[in-house]
Amino acid sequence: MTIRLTVAQALVRFLAAQYTERDGIRQRSISATWGIFGHGNVAGLGQALVEYADDMPFHQGRNEQSMVHAAVGYARQANRLSAHAVTTSIGPGATNLVTGAALATVNHLPVLLLPGDIFATRVADPVLQQLEVPYAGDISVNDCLRPVSRYFDRVMRPEALIPAALQAMRVLTDPVETGAVTLALPQDVQAEAYDWPEEFFAERTWVVRRPGADPAELAEAARAIRSAQRPLLVAGGGVHHSRAEEALAEFAASTGIPVASTQAGKGSLRHDHPQDVGAVGHTGTATANELARQADLVIGVGTRYTDFTTASGTLFEKQGVRFLNLNIAPYDGHKLAGLPLVADARSALTDLTGALRPQAHRVTDTYVDEYTLDKERWEQRVDACYEADEPDIRPTQPQVLGALDALADESDIIINAAGSLPGDLHKLWRARSRDQYHLEYGYSCMGYEIPAAIGVKMAAPDRNVWALVGDGTYLMMPTEIVTAVQEGIAIKLLLIQNHGYASIGGLSESVGGERFGTAYRFQSDDGTYTGAPLPVDLAANVASLGMRVLRAKTVRDLRAALEEARAADTPTCVYVETETADTVSGPPPAQAWWDVPVAETATRPSAVKARELYERHVSTRRRHL
Numbered sequence: 025m026t027i028r029l030t031v032a033q034a035l036v037r038f039l040a041a042q043y044t045e046r047d048g049i050r051q052r053s054i055s056a057t058w059g060i061f062g063h064g065n066v067a068g069l070g071q072a073l074v075e076y077a078d079d080m081p082f083h084q085g086r087n088e089q090s091m092v093h094a095a096v097g098y099a100r101q102a103n104r105l106s107a108h109a110v111t112t113s114i115g116p117g118a119t120n121l122v123t124g125a126a127l128a129t130v131n132h133l134p135v136l137l138l139p140g141d142i143f144a145t146r147v148a149d150p151v152l153q154q155l156e157v158p159y160a161g162d163i164s165v166n167d168c169l170r171p172v173s174r175y176f177d178r179v180m181r182p183e184a185l186i187p188a189a190l191q192a193m194r195v196l197t198d199p200v201e202t203g204a205v206t207l208a209l210p211q212d213v214q215a216e217a218y219d220w221p222e223e224f225f226a227e228r229t230w231v232v233r234r235p236g237a238d239p240a241e242l243a244e245a246a247r248a249i250r251s252a253q254r255p256l257l258v259a260g261g262g263v264h265h266s267r268a269e270e271a272l273a274e275f276a277a278s279t280g281i282p283v284a285s286t287q288a289g290k291g292s293l294r295h296d297h298p299q300d301v302g303a304v305g306h307t308g309t310a311t312a313n314e315l316a317r318q319a320d321l322v323i324g325v326g327t328r329y330t331d332f333t334t335a336s337g338t339l340f341e342k343q344g345v346r347f348l349n350l351n352i353a354p355y356d357g358h359k360l361a362g363l364p365l366v367a368d369a370r371s372a373l374t375d376l377t378g379a380l381r382p383q384a385h386r387v388t389d390t391y392v393d394e395y396t397l398d399k400e401r402w403e404q405r406v407d408a409c410y411e412a413d414e415p416d417i418r419p420t421q422p423q424v425l426g427a428l429d430a431l432a433d434e435s436d437i438i439i440n441a442a443g444s445l446p447g448d449l450h451k452l453w454r455a456r457s458r459d460q461y462h463l464e465y466g467y468s469c470m471g472y473e474i475p476a477a478i479g480v481k482m483a484a485p486d487r488n489v490w491a492l493v494g495d496g497t498y499l500m501m502p503t504e505i506v507t508a509v510q511e512g513i514a515i516k517l518l519l520i521q522n523h524g525y526a527s528i529g530g531l532s533e534s535v536g537g538e539r540f541g542t543a544y545r546f547q548s549d550d551g552t553y554t555g556a557p558l559p560v561d562l563a564a565n566v567a568s569l570g571m572r573v574l575r576a577k578t579v580r581d582l583r584a585a586l587e588e589a590r591a592a593d594t595p596t597c598v599y600v601e602t603e604t605a606d607t608v609s610g611p612p613p614a615q616a617w618w619d620v621p622v623a624e625t626a627t628r629p630s631a632v633k634a635r636e637l638y639e640r641h642v643s644t645r646r647r648h649l
Contacts, residue, residue: 032072062113064140068214092124097479115153129203174203182218252321261288262326268370284312287465291455336619471501509570536631
């Protein structure tokens with residue numbers, strides 16, 4: 025039997041019938057579609073989404089990139105087991121997807137992109153917004169999405185949708201391969217009818233597997249752990265993707281091995297777990313980084329070992345240090361010449377705990393006492409950063425975080441991605457639940473926070489969801505505030521005004537750039553932006569988009585505003601002005617290096633001095649072979 029539908033109608037019906045299942049829990053794979061319509065998709069997917077509105081929920085966006093961010097936030101909160109689709113027109117609507125697609129793919133988070141495309145029949149050629157390529161007739165702007173997609177296909181004929189859609193679902197539900205998936209849909213093909221086999225629309229369940237460890241790799245991993253004197257476990261985002269937090273807690277408690285966390289892995293253990301030693305790497309704690317420097321075995325669980333984690337190859341400095349990499353992706357499992365343990369994080373951690381238990385393997389009490397004491401010292405530094413003895417003065421950025429930290433409980437979720445906040449949060453925030461700390465630091469994309477908060481709130485409607493945003497990030501992409509207001513999505517926006525790119529300003533100063541072009545100030549006679557701060561009222565801008573705004577001028581005001589916002593059942597913003605961009609934010613400085621190359625030749629003293637320091641750091645880098 026067949027059913028006659030357009031390509032767009034068939035795709036919507038197909039997506040509505042897809043499910044994922046893991047650990048016996050089954051749910052919709054594509055639970056909603058975001059869209060902005062233009063001539064490239066309005067008569068195809070637009071009509072199909074109206075036709076099947078009961079089967080496929082729709083959300084209206086304001087910017088194509090931010091729609092992807094919302095979808096990614098949803099997918100992460102849904103543990104990658106449910107995702108959203110995003111449809112756009114051709115031209116700028118399609119190319120606006122590229123940044124969001126890169127973010128999704130870098131972070132291994134599923135999102136289905138459905139951009140319109142030029143005519144497959146080429147009867148109208150060139151169409152409005154078409155990029156003509158003289159040497160190739162089969163290229164459109166959608167080809168920009170190829171390098172940032174885990175799967176890409178252009179559906180040039182109706183019948184080609186069947187294999188393309190199945191391949192798209194395979195990748196979206198694969199724990200190794202998942203990321204952005206793009207099906208480019210020529211606008212004429214979207215509206216073309218075809219006789220589809222009924223089986224194409226039958227419910228299909230994609231089982232998300234948990235591959236176990238190879239016995240030989242498991243035995244080798246256990247031997248490596250038993251022989252180590254100062255092991256350190258580095259928890260990455262794969263711990264959360266696998267829902268391996270309980271297995272990790274049991275492994276850590278059983279062995280006494282301290283656990284440090286990357287940005288993506290923070291919260292793998294609660295902050296008060298005895299084996300949790302905090303953040304590791306350039307934005308890490310003194311406790312974790314000192315353990316990393318002296319570790320003879322680094323057990324990476326679900327981490328990609330980015331340059332922030334390894335301090336650009338300078339952190340793990342002990343002679344003879346080895347790496348044991350538990351990762352579901354073989355590519356990451358073999359990094360740093362490590363012993364690979366290619367498996368699902370939860371399965372393999374459970375197996376490792378069992379393999380070590382017969383001999384009651386545990387690190388020495390001396391080692392436990394050492395990192396426990398160091399952790400207590402670090403917590404005292406956090407308390408000092410959070411403390412505000414004078415409640416009637418303007419807060420520092422750490423004091424802003426301290427006020428939120430004092431208010432939050434396990435139900436709160438904080439979202440951030442860029443600026444000076446990721447460093448402060450990684451060092452200072454005390455994660456109370458497995459999914460409280462939502463930092464997008466794989467791509468560190470300014471503008472992610474507000475739309476991602478919307479996606480997270482959709483996945484967790486009963487939770488308090490906070491988007492923490494600096495003024496630089498806010499000005500990149502505030503438009504989805506309108507979406508939150510329109511759909512009554514009660515996100516909380518904590519907007520911190522420090523008059524510029526504070527993070528890059530500090531980095532610029534450290535590498536001899538003298539904070540050039542990083543402050544939001546009027547231009548001076550010498551061409552630098554060192555005049556008075558700009559008279560920009562971001563709170564008024566937020567209010568103009570329909571969101572309620574609470575202004576806080578002092579620490580006391582801030583505490584009251586945060587409490588009021590947390591209790592609100594409508595989208596609410598807390599606006600606070602902190603220190604200006606040319607002053608320090610107040611947290612402890614970086615506890616490990618990060619490689620940002622400095623000018624090799626320069627006449628300005630700041631750059632010359634920065635180069636001397638750079639060369640000293642570079643000399644400590646090592647290749648782990």
